[in-house]
Amino acid sequence: xxxxxxxxxxxxxxxxxxANMADFGGFDMPLWYDTxxxxxxxxxxxxxxxxxxxxxxxxxxxGKDAFDLINSCFTRxxxxxxxxxxxxGAFLDEQGHCIDDAIVYRFSDIRFMVCVNAGMxxxxxxxxxxxxxxxxxxxxxxxxxxxxxxxxxKNAARILSGHLKDPDTVFVxxxxxxxxxxxxxxxxxxxxLADGTPILLSRSGYTGEFGFEIxxxxxxxxxxxxxxxxxxxxxxxxxxxxxxxxxLRAGACLPLSHQDIGHFPFINHPWDFALPYxxxxxxxxxxxxxxxxxxxxxxxxxxxAFAGDSLRKVNAGENTQVLDADxxxxxxxxxxxxxxxxxxxxxxIVSINTPDLAEDVKIKGLxxxxxxxxxxxxxxxxxxxxxxxxxxxVRTVQDIRPDRTARLAIKNFx
Amino acid sequence: xxxxxxxxxxxxxxxxxxxxxxxxxxxxxTIGLSDYAQDQLGEIVFVELPEEGDTFDxxxxxxxxESVKAVSEIYLPISGxxxxxxxxxxxxxxxxxNDCYAGGWLVKIxxxxxxxxxxxxxxxxxxxxxxx
Numbered sequence: 001x002x003x004x005x006x007x008x009x010x011x012x013x014x015x016x017x018x019a020n021m022a023d024f025g026g027f028d029m030p031l032w033y034d035t036x037x038x039x040x041x042x043x044x045x046x047x048x049x050x051x052x053x054x055x056x057x058x059x060x061x062x063g064k065d066a067f068d069l070i071n072s073c074f075t076r077x078x079x080x081x082x083x084x085x086x087x088x089g090a091f092l093d094e095q096g097h098c099i100d101d102a103i104v105y106r107f108s109d110i111r112f113m114v115c116v117n118a119g120m121x122x123x124x125x126x127x128x129x130x131x132x133x134x135x136x137x138x139x140x141x142x143x144x145x146x147x148x149x150x151x152x153x154k155n156a157a158r159i160l161s162g163h164l165k166d167p168d169t170v171f172v173x174x175x176x177x178x179x180x181x182x183x184x185x186x187x188x189x190x191x192x193l194a195d196g197t198p199i200l201l202s203r204s205g206y207t208g209e210f211g212f213e214i215x216x217x218x219x220x221x222x223x224x225x226x227x228x229x230x231x232x233x234x235x236x237x238x239x240x241x242x243x244x245x246x247x248l249r250a251g252a253c254l255p256l257s258h259q260d261i262g263h264f265p266f267i268n269h270p271w272d273f274a275l276p277y278x279x280x281x282x283x284x285x286x287x288x289x290x291x292x293x294x295x296x297x298x299x300x301x302x303x304x305a306f307a308g309d310s311l312r313k314v315n316a317g318e319n320t321q322v323l324d325a326d327x328x329x330x331x332x333x334x335x336x337x338x339x340x341x342x343x344x345x346x347x348x349i350v351s352i353n354t355p356d357l358a359e360d361v362k363i364k365g366l367x368x369x370x371x372x373x374x375x376x377x378x379x380x381x382x383x384x385x386x387x388x389x390x391x392x393x394v395r396t397v398q399d400i401r402p403d404r405t406a407r408l409a410i411k412n413f414x
Numbered sequence: 415x416x417x418x419x420x421x422x423x424x425x426x427x428x429x430x431x432x433x434x435x436x437x438x439x440x441x442x443x444t445i446g447l448s449d450y451a452q453d454q455l456g457e458i459v460f461v462e463l464p465e466e467g468d469t470f471d472x473x474x475x476x477x478x479x480e481s482v483k484a485v486s487e488i489y490l491p492i493s494g495x496x497x498x499x500x501x502x503x504x505x506x507x508x509x510x511x512n513d514c515y516a517g518g519w520l521v522k523i524x525x526x527x528x529x530x531x532x533x534x535x536x537x538x539x540x541x542x543x544x545x546x
Contacts, residue, residue: 036457037457037481247482310460311459311480312460312462314485387485389475
């Protein structure tokens, strides 16, 4: 291992389990375990998967102007965000380019937590400090002080409930993008594991499937990780690496920061919901850093989700080309992953979780991801993705993996 | 990723720097991917192979393997004509992971010049290369 890489508290566990490790955002992280990335991907859709996401970073913002500071920098309007709720969005620079995407958690009117990507704690904390001006807000980068694991999939709540103190009161009610507990043991509203360890439990994740992110002290995370895997084994709970996380998020039409969103205008993409558009989409409901640049930019490229005709793919990146139906080069491929749980059936994508799937449908997997092109396209537009001698036929789509569970009511899963 | 001593490198095949193996079988040569290559790639979900009768020079790209993670080109260890392709891989590409030196073979070729086999690495030289 490259000595300059950072590790999470679970690094030794990953290595002992024989994980295929790689550098991700400066961290030595598991790509997949012996189970293999295909089985890990399918485990999340059939039962549940457990992910080490401790490489992500958290920042707290505290003070009477904390709300105003975040709302002036974040692409979501957190005016309507109630305490105990969290929301996905992005931090932009003055040009409207994405510095990083994030989830903002609201504890109270004066206390917030921001969860960002690996290695981005200092960057976003620094950005908020720069934007603070005369506002009263204390910004604290918690990089390395919190661990996080995500349990994702339809059995997540059932497996987790055996490890919680009072699971019945924790889970009901617990809507999508809400959270319970705290990262500071001195605050009210704590929730605990059965052994008394405090956690912050968030009903979110980045797989498109039902589940939770669990924030916990670094010295407590390995015990929880091994206990969950042990108790969930019979139900099919599987340790999953970043390979499965990537293919699951691509199938769920979610962007990877610094790849699908990054140093280009955060607009004309499938993530309109992450911008505070007015109903007619001609303006924003609030002012925020980057808003003027987005509203005035006329020639920004367009990002679309695509699905391949089969599971054949290209290696995404600078060496790729996107050709339209006339054979004109119009852009490049941002992400190209394989969602092994989907296939085309007539003109619709079906998944292994699609109800009443016809018996003759054989799920073989599809290439999917995002392309960035220099002109607007219709959904269903035929494209060719090229990389070197390889070319694959794809089409733009509104969505990729159907019948996802992330938004379904928790009562379906307990 | 497995440690080298957990991987299998048989003595009766020759290896290339691109991690293919080649084995003489009468007057044909069978080609496949080494245990190291399949372990690095992860689960293989698609194998693209040439047609019987296609000819290639030593080191030419003759197909590709796709894992969930990436697409990788595969190169022919010695010049020759493709005389057989492993059709089992169409429905079971995972054979390359599970049985890379037997059921997961890729193609058989009729070599142009059998002496090109001498330019390939034996087990010891290949292991030395992997150990860096």
